[in-house]
Amino acid sequence: MDDNVIEAINLTKKYGSFTALSNLNLNLSGSKCVGFLGPNGAGKTTTLKIFTDLIRPTSGQALINGIDVQRNKKKALSDCSALIETPEIYPSMTVREALSLVAELRGIPRSERGSQIEEVVAEVKMTDWLDKNVGKFSKGMKQRVNIASTLIGNPSIILLDEPTSGLDPRGMAEVRDIVKSLKKKDRLIFMSSHLLNEVADVCDEVAMIDHGKLLAYGPLEEITDKFSTVDDSAEAQFSKPIDESINRQISRINNVVSVERIDSRSVRIKYTGGLQSQEYILASLAGMQLGLIGFKSSSTRLEDTYLNLIKETL
Amino acid sequence: MIEMETMNVDVNQQIGTPGSLDQLFIITKYELLNYFRSRRFLILLIIGLIIDFILTGIIGYYRPQSFLSSNLSFYGGWVGQSITFIIILSAIFFGGDSISGEFQNKTGFFIASRPIRRSSIYIGKWIASFVASLLIMFIFLAITIANGIYYFGYSIPYQLGDAILFSILYLAAVLGFAFFFSSLFKSSAYSILITIILFLFAFTLMQDLISSLVGIEPWFIITYTAGIITNIFTVPFPAHIVHSTTQIGPKRTIFTTTYNATISEGLIIMAGYFIISTILGLFIFEKREFN
Ligand SMILES: Nc1ncnc2c1ncn2[C@@H]1O[C@H](COP(=O)(O)OP(=O)(O)O)[C@@H](O)[C@H]1O
Ligand SMILES: [Mg+2]
Numbered sequence: 322m323d324d325n326v327i328e329a330i331n332l333t334k335k336y337g338s339f340t341a342l343s344n345l346n347l348n349l350s351g352s353k354c355v356g357f358l359g360p361n362g363a364g365k366t367t368t369l370k371i372f373t374d375l376i377r378p379t380s381g382q383a384l385i386n387g388i389d390v391q392r393n394k395k396k397a398l399s400d401c402s403a404l405i406e407t408p409e410i411y412p413s414m415t416v417r418e419a420l421s422l423v424a425e426l427r428g429i430p431r432s433e434r435g436s437q438i439e440e441v442v443a444e445v446k447m448t449d450w451l452d453k454n455v456g457k458f459s460k461g462m463k464q465r466v467n468i469a470s471t472l473i474g475n476p477s478i479i480l481l482d483e484p485t486s487g488l489d490p491r492g493m494a495e496v497r498d499i500v501k502s503l504k505k506k507d508r509l510i511f512m513s514s515h516l517l518n519e520v521a522d523v524c525d526e527v528a529m530i531d532h533g534k535l536l537a538y539g540p541l542e543e544i545t546d547k548f549s550t551v552d553d554s555a556e557a558q559f560s561k562p563i564d565e566s567i568n569r570q571i572s573r574i575n576n577v578v579s580v581e582r583i584d585s586r587s588v589r590i591k592y593t594g595g596l597q598s599q600e601y602i603l604a605s606l607a608g609m610q611l612g613l614i615g616f617k618s619s620s621t622r623l624e625d626t627y628l629n630l631i632k633e634t635l
Numbered sequence: 636m637i638e639m640e641t642m643n644v645d646v647n648q649q650i651g652t653p654g655s656l657d658q659l660f661i662i663t664k665y666e667l668l669n670y671f672r673s674r675r676f677l678i679l680l681i682i683g684l685i686i687d688f689i690l691t692g693i694i695g696y697y698r699p700q701s702f703l704s705s706n707l708s709f710y711g712g713w714v715g716q717s718i719t720f721i722i723i724l725s726a727i728f729f730g731g732d733s734i735s736g737e738f739q740n741k742t743g744f745f746i747a748s749r750p751i752r753r754s755s756i757y758i759g760k761w762i763a764s765f766v767a768s769l770l771i772m773f774i775f776l777a778i779t780i781a782n783g784i785y786y787f788g789y790s791i792p793y794q795l796g797d798a799i800l801f802s803i804l805y806l807a808a809v810l811g812f813a814f815f816f817s818s819l820f821k822s823s824a825y826s827i828l829i830t831i832i833l834f835l836f837a838f839t840l841m842q843d844l845i846s847s848l849v850g851i852e853p854w855f856i857i858t859y860t861a862g863i864i865t866n867i868f869t870v871p872f873p874a875h876i877v878h879s880t881t882q883i884g885p886k887r888t889i890f891t892t893t894y895n896a897t898i899s900e901g902l903i904i905m906a907g908y909f910i911i912s913t914i915l916g917l918f919i920f921e922k923r924e925f926n
């Protein structure tokens with residue numbers, strides 16, 4: 322079985338009378354990054370904690386590669402690692418020791434441990450801190466060590482719960498780059514986030530959740546096509562002033578809905594058809610020899626989808 | 636040759652998650668590493684050494700008869716009084732927040748979300764605190780015995796061996812109980828505080844009240860069983876039930892009954908505490924949610 326599968330079947334979690342997660346059904350498989358998008362309190366952490374047996378579902382099942390996490394956690398997680406919230410490491414331990422602990426627990430042979438630890442530490446850019454105590458690290462540094470620890474043993478499935486939370490903008494960008502680089506290998510990554518642009522930037526697919534209910538799941542494009550009520554738009558800049566006739570010329574390009582003048586040298590083009598038509602429109606504009614010097618798409622469609630879906634559950 | 640190599644690579648790739656027992660000892664190893672760097676271990680070690688040095692000084696300077704009349708009274712006076720105190724402190728220092736701390740400090744999250752059974756974590760941690768406590772106990776005893784050899788030569792009474800064995804079982808019992816107790820709490824400070832109150836005051840108080848006022852044997856209180864560690868040095872071993880009368884006026888006498896656990900009773904109750912509290916603690920830790 323080479324395929325990586327994460328499956329939730331009627332997963333429900335109640336705290337007293339409060340339902341944190343309600344009948345979640347989700348089946349993720351293959352090699353890709355799936356974003357788990359929802360506002361704070363939506364039920365993302367709850368879901369990921371159930372998948373790592375940190376908490377137990379009230380009903381339903383969480384399966385990893387077909388193995389029930391509640392029944393056989395050790396086997397279910399043998400090829401899966403997770404970063405849930407921000408775990409702490411014993412302050413007196415060095416990065417190397419903390420990662421050795423994980424490597425030993427995962428059964429990495431002694432001969433490979435050292436090189437593997439150095440590799441994952443390099444991946445999160447913490448090589449200079451390898452033999453320093455974790456105790457005095459900033460939150461961002463600890464989070465990097467935590468991310469490094471999920472890479473030990475090279476697992477095929479990685480669950481990340483808001484990996485960029487609490488980091489400064491540069492740290493966020495770096496962690497996103499790390500997650501993107503993880504996609505290079507044959508892996509299934511399931512990453513929760515309440516940040517729309519993060520999911521759009523890093524993930525291939527999105528599962529949207531709010532109030533404990535799954536709202537939509539699919540490739541980003543598909544979801545936005547289905548739920549967005551606005552058109553994509555792009556700003557085009559030219560080296561020469563644009564007149565009415567040129568405006569009309571642009572309007573005739575396939576899928577263009579409207580063309581508005583912003584100033585004498587730039588226009589806003591609204592269009593339908595997603596990335597494919599964006600590519601076509603850009604190529605057409607360039608081919609028209611109008612002196613195109615800039616083309617910046619500003620898709621608000623994912624945001625619109627997000628807001629539309631979340632509104633429905635309020 | 637090439638075939639051999641590819642076979643080796645295959646074997647390596649198939650090495651999976653280690654067995655639960657192996658993982659348990661990995662937890663023990665790193666927990667011990669953490670202990671040896673911790674202030675708590677050092678403080679406890681120093682307390683043990685201070686007791687040793689005070690006794691060494693007092694006996695060397697004042698030469699009290701109560702210690703020096705025989706090797707039995709020497710070891711009884713030294714070990715019988717102090718070792719249970721050191722054991723109780725070990726339970727407080729190492730057991731008090733052993734499990735609650737993992738929840739409060741979020742260090743439990745680092746391990747618990749990995750492919751390992753929770754019981755391996757619990758037992759691995761327990762063994763580490765047992766080993767750390769034993770180490771402190773043995774260092775304390777080494778200095779005791781060095782003094783004993785100085786005064787009495789190499790004749791060491793067999794009662795010392797018995798007392799050490801009882802102490803090891805008593806340590807297992809109080810650590811088991813402290814671990815169980817700490818698995819009930821979310822806050823490090825509370826669980827340490829409650830362990831302190833229970834072991835340093837509440838248990839001995841209850842034990843006295845139950846035996847003197849209610850007049851029943853307080854066999855169900857863990858600190859009661861520690862009496863066998865002290866009493867083993869008394870020859871003959873004290874009677875199980877001692878009735879005594881005290882004249883406090885011309886026509887008034889007070890009857891008091893004191894109880895001494897018998898050796899077999901003491902050992903069974905210690906073992907019972909260890910087994911039952913470990914099973915309960917494991918059960919609670921298994922069920923608890925990491926919130
Ligand atoms: N231990 C708990 N007891 C009661 N309610 C909880 C508990 N943990 C989480 N919740 C509630 O469940 C909901 C989902 O929480 P969570 O999964 O942490 O959200 P997210 O990670 O999407 O921000 C929230 O409303 C939260 O308050
Ligand atoms: Mg969360």
